Amino acid sequence: MQKVVSISLNGNSYQLEEPGYEELRVYLERAEARLADSPDRAEVMADLEQAIGEKCRALLGPHKSVVSAAEVSGIIREMGPVESPDGKPADAGFAPGAAPGASTTPGLHPRKRLFKIREGQMWTGVCNGIAAYINVDVTWVRIAVALLTLFSGGGVFLVYLVLAFIVPYADTAEDRAAAFGMPFNTEELIKSAKKNFEEFGDKYRWRREWRRQQRHWNRQFKHMNEQLRVATANAAPAMSQTARAIGSVFVPIAALVGAIVFVVWILALLSLVTQHTIFGWALPHNIPLWVGILLLFMAYSVVAAPLRAIRHGGQNAAGYHPGWNVLHSLMWIGFTALLFWVAYTFFPGVRELVDQLMWAANLTVSTISETIV
Amino acid sequence: MDLTEKLVPLRKGLLEFVILKIVAGDKVYVADMLKLLGPTEFATQEGTLYPLLSKLRREELVDYEWQESEAGPPRKYYKLTAKGRTQLAALNDYWKNLNRTLADFGN
Numbered sequence: 001m002q003k004v005v006s007i008s009l010n011g012n013s014y015q016l017e018e019p020g021y022e023e024l025r026v027y028l029e030r031a032e033a034r035l036a037d038s039p040d041r042a043e044v045m046a047d048l049e050q051a052i053g054e055k056c057r058a059l060l061g062p063h064k065s066v067v068s069a070a071e072v073s074g075i076i077r078e079m080g081p082v083e084s085p086d087g088k089p090a091d092a093g094f095a096p097g098a099a100p101g102a103s104t105t106p107g108l109h110p111r112k113r114l115f116k117i118r119e120g121q122m123w124t125g126v127c128n129g130i131a132a133y134i135n136v137d138v139t140w141v142r143i144a145v146a147l148l149t150l151f152s153g154g155g156v157f158l159v160y161l162v163l164a165f166i167v168p169y170a171d172t173a174e175d176r177a178a179a180f181g182m183p184f185n186t187e188e189l190i191k192s193a194k195k196n197f198e199e200f201g202d203k204y205r206w207r208r209e210w211r212r213q214q215r216h217w218n219r220q221f222k223h224m225n226e227q228l229r230v231a232t233a234n235a236a237p238a239m240s241q242t243a244r245a246i247g248s249v250f251v252p253i254a255a256l257v258g259a260i261v262f263v264v265w266i267l268a269l270l271s272l273v274t275q276h277t278i279f280g281w282a283l284p285h286n287i288p289l290w291v292g293i294l295l296l297f298m299a300y301s302v303v304a305a306p307l308r309a310i311r312h313g314g315q316n317a318a319g320y321h322p323g324w325n326v327l328h329s330l331m332w333i334g335f336t337a338l339l340f341w342v343a344y345t346f347f348p349g350v351r352e353l354v355d356q357l358m359w360a361a362n363l364t365v366s367t368i369s370e371t372i373v
Numbered sequence: 374m375d376l377t378e379k380l381v382p383l384r385k386g387l388l389e390f391v392i393l394k395i396v397a398g399d400k401v402y403v404a405d406m407l408k409l410l411g412p413t414e415f416a417t418q419e420g421t422l423y424p425l426l427s428k429l430r431r432e433e434l435v436d437y438e439w440q441e442s443e444a445g446p447p448r449k450y451y452k453l454t455a456k457g458r459t460q461l462a463a464l465n466d467y468w469k470n471l472n473r474t475l476a477d478f479g480n
Contacts, residue, residue, distance in 0.1 A: 040427035047423040080418025085428045
């Protein structure tokens with residue numbers, strides 16, 4: 001069974017199988033781009049649409065109302081790449097000596113881009129997408145990410161998380177083609193890096209992607225909770241003893257991990273604000289401080305959101321009780337205070353940082369009071 | 374560089390001339406032009422032909438009129454304009470001169 005898309009070509013409607021629709025859309029988009037400088041663009045586009053429509057009609061009959069994806073490919077091959085006679089030369093206008101239709105059309109291959117791929121994803125599909133991008137088995141990518149995470153002290157994991165929410169999912173046939181794409185070369189890599197950087201500037205995209213990712217996670221964890229609850233309910237009431245045990249193990253762990261993440265984040269933020277470095281790592285020159293701070297906030301929410309979701313999952317497995325939340329909050333405050341104390345006492349860098357901050361705060365306070373007085 | 378590759382720009386340049394020649398006869402529809410060109414060295418595709426025809430029309434060398442077709446929407450039939458006819462004559466002369474020059478050089 002194939003999904004069918006209804007389209008209008010120069011005022012007439014046709015039904016195409018979905019992959020065929022995607023291919024046609026790409027073809028027409030490319031044609032339009034190639035004709036961008038031509039004053040005849042609108043006219044040529046209408047001509048092309050009509051010609052394609054006519055070819056579709058020739059394929060249809062009383063017992064056939066849908067143009068198959070293969071037929072669309074055939075039509076596009078027949079049409080050939082669009083060439084602007086007064087614009088830039090096309091990549092394969094005249095097939096040398098060959099019959100029309102036999103020519104390959106390199107212009108039709110979408111540019112290779114990094115996508116997240118759902119098919120066979122383990123968590124977010126990032127590794128899967130990278131594997132498709134560099135054309136190696138996904139297992140190697142996963143092993144590499146895991147090892148690098150260990151050796152980089154978590155840095156690579158942060159990069160992974162950032163990728164998980166800025167890289168889009170390959171949801172259309174075109175995206176999937178671009179995800180696997182042509183063999184990649186440096187030029188492609190630079191181009192896609194540029195493009196990603198341009199998209200990076202689009203702040204709404206960030207938010208949109210992030211919201212989508214959060215919804216995705218929430219769905220996953222909700223699903224997990226549901227399963228756990230059902231399992232708990234089935235095993236009740238003998239479970240309640242075990243449930244308490246799960247909770248009493250789970251909540252402290254969640255509180256400790258949450259506190260560690262929070263303390264590390266606060267220290268990173270302090271160090272960024274006071275010394276313009278994150279634990280000795282300086283921001284690249286072209287990134288202003290406020291972007292660095294913003295990124296840090298984002299990184300925190302990226303790390304904290306799944307943690308929170310896991311915690312809720314664990315608490316609910318232990319049977320929902322508001323007491324768990326209170327317990328968690330108290331433990332979290334305790335752990336945070338403890339960690340700050342440990343960091344201040346045992347890490348000279350941290351002490352320097354805090355002292356510097358206190359000094360700056362004192363200075364500000366005295367300046368303000370002097371101004372007032 | 375092999376021979377066919379060398380001849381591509383030559384054929385490309387001549388395509389406009391060939392189109393003017395085809396359109397000089399009766400009014401023609403693009404699909405029929407493609408059919409005419411198909412078996413020749415000038416075999417081409419819609420992707421090339423439509424932009425070229427639009428350019429020729431902008432230069433006022435060809436024009437088109439709409440004609441009803443038995444199946445589907447009306448079609449554009451192309452024909453040569455007076456200006457196009459003058460240019461075609463000039464191109465024909467040029468081509469003859471070119472042939473003569475080539476012949477004069479011998480083998």
